[in-house]
Amino acid sequence: MxxxxxxxLYNFTGQIWLSVILIGxxxxxxxxxxxxxxxYFESRFKVFEELLDKTKExxxxxxxxxxxxxxxxxxxxxxxxxxxxxxxxxxxxxxFLIDFYNTPLDPKLxxxxxxxxxxPLQSTDFRLPFLKITQIYALDWLTIAKIxxxxxxxxxxxxxxxxxxxxxxxxxxxxxxxxINYNRMLVEIGGFSGTLFILSTIFLRNIPxxxxxxxxxxxxxxxxxxxxxxxxxxxxxxxxxAGYVSASKASxxxxxxxxxDDIINRVYKDKMENSFKNAVILGIGAYAITSNIPxxxxxxxxxxxxxxxxxxxxxxIARLR
Numbered sequence: 001m002x003x004x005x006x007x008x009l010y011n012f013t014g015q016i017w018l019s020v021i022l023i024g025x026x027x028x029x030x031x032x033x034x035x036x037x038x039x040y041f042e043s044r045f046k047v048f049e050e051l052l053d054k055t056k057e058x059x060x061x062x063x064x065x066x067x068x069x070x071x072x073x074x075x076x077x078x079x080x081x082x083x084x085x086x087x088x089x090x091x092x093x094x095x096f097l098i099d100f101y102n103t104p105l106d107p108k109l110x111x112x113x114x115x116x117x118x119x120p121l122q123s124t125d126f127r128l129p130f131l132k133i134t135q136i137y138a139l140d141w142l143t144i145a146k147i148x149x150x151x152x153x154x155x156x157x158x159x160x161x162x163x164x165x166x167x168x169x170x171x172x173x174x175x176x177x178x179x180i181n182y183n184r185m186l187v188e189i190g191g192f193s194g195t196l197f198i199l200s201t202i203f204l205r206n207i208p209x210x211x212x213x214x215x216x217x218x219x220x221x222x223x224x225x226x227x228x229x230x231x232x233x234x235x236x237x238x239x240x241x242a243g244y245v246s247a248s249k250a251s252x253x254x255x256x257x258x259x260x261d262d263i264i265n266r267v268y269k270d271k272m273e274n275s276f277k278n279a280v281i282l283g284i285g286a287y288a289i290t291s292n293i294p295x296x297x298x299x300x301x302x303x304x305x306x307x308x309x310x311x312x313x314x315x316x317i318a319r320l321r
Contacts, residue, residue: 001091001111002023002088002091003100003105003109003110004109004110004111004114005023005026006019006020006023007019007105007110007114007115007116007117008114009022009023009026010117010121011114011115011117014122014123015122015123016101016121016122016123016124016220016221016296017123017124017125017126017220017296017299018123020126020220020296020299020300020303021299021300021303023300024299024300024301024302024303024304024307025303025307027088027304028304028307028308028311031085031088032311034081034084034085035311037077037081038077038081041073041074041077041078099221099294101121101124101220101221101294101296102120102221104119105117121221124219124220124221124296125217125218125219125220126217126218126220126295126299127215127216127217128215128216128218129213129214129215129216130213130214130215130216131211131212131213131214132211132212132213132214133208133210133211134210134211134212135208135209135210136206136207136208136209137207137209138204138205138206138207139204139205139207143204144201144204144205147204148197218295218299219295220294220295220296220299221294221296222294222295223290223291223292223293223294223295224295224298225291227290227295227298227299228287228290228291228295228298229287230298230302231286231287231290231298231301231302232283232284232286232287232290233283234286234301234302234305234306235279235282235283235285235286235301235305236279236280236282236283237279237305237309238305238308238309239275239278239279239282239283240275240276240279241309242275242308243271243272243274243275243276243278243279244272244275246271246275247268247271247272247275250267250268250271251264251267251268254267286301
């Protein structure tokens with residue numbers, strides 16, 4: 001089915017790169033109802049997870065099967081959603097891991113009503129506007145040390161001033177809300193401050209001062225190291241963003257339940273640290289895997305990741321309107 005949809009798009013567009021992007025968009029549209037239903041069942045499934053955690057290990061399977069027998073819609077949907085995602089994942093992986101770009105595709109992998117593509121395939125180059133750094137400036141180590149000391153003193157002073165004046169604003173909901181967001185920002189920074197320190201130091205020693213506009217040309221039928229790096233960075237950002245959204249929801253629910261802020265911040269920090277570790281591991285894994293396959297797979301993944309990140313915000317804007 002996946003290969004048939006892909007080559008139906010190719011027969012319509014006549015371009016491989018555009019077909020890859022379109023199939024990523026169609027995949028998101030196809031899974032959108034599942035995501036909306038998943039959001040609807042999220043709170044019910046969280047309750048079941050908590051119940052499962054409180055149940056003895058040898059009784060968990062019995063509890064799970066009982067929920068299915070009783071027709072619990074949230075559990076049934078969870079299983080259905082898992083199966084559908086697994087099928088889609090392995091189907092997409094199978095078709096993209098087959099090198100059908102240079103070697104004619106097995107006709108058995110297409111439905112009979114889909115026109116078999118004529119080889120060689122056309123428009124396999126993907127062109128992406130890019131900026132090339134042509135000149136850099138390095139700050140000296142003393143200046144870098146002053147910058148970090150200044151940032152540290154600024155946050156320390158802001159915390160000290162708040163403790164002096166917070167008794168004046170303790171009834172203001174807007175001030176308290178801003179304070180909560182400020183604390184959350186500190187927790188987020190503290191979760192991977194070491195990494196931020198290293199990255200910022202590298203940046204300050206290599207500040208770009210001149211750029212040149214270039215066009216990145218990637219042959220989708222071949223492996224491309226730049227596309228591998230883009231995929232790895234995209235996977236890192238997507239995983240970290242997903243962790244941030246999940247941790248933020250959990251924190252908001254905890255505040256509604258009147259859980260103390262120190263516990264919420266500690267749990268939030270732990271979740272963000274785990275998300276960061278997962279993002280690093282998956283980013284490295286994505287680079288290693290995509291270094292051995294045609295870069296068409298990366299373009300499809302990049303399309304899916306961009307839409308995955310922006311879709312919740314688009315839903316939010318649509319609800320506000």
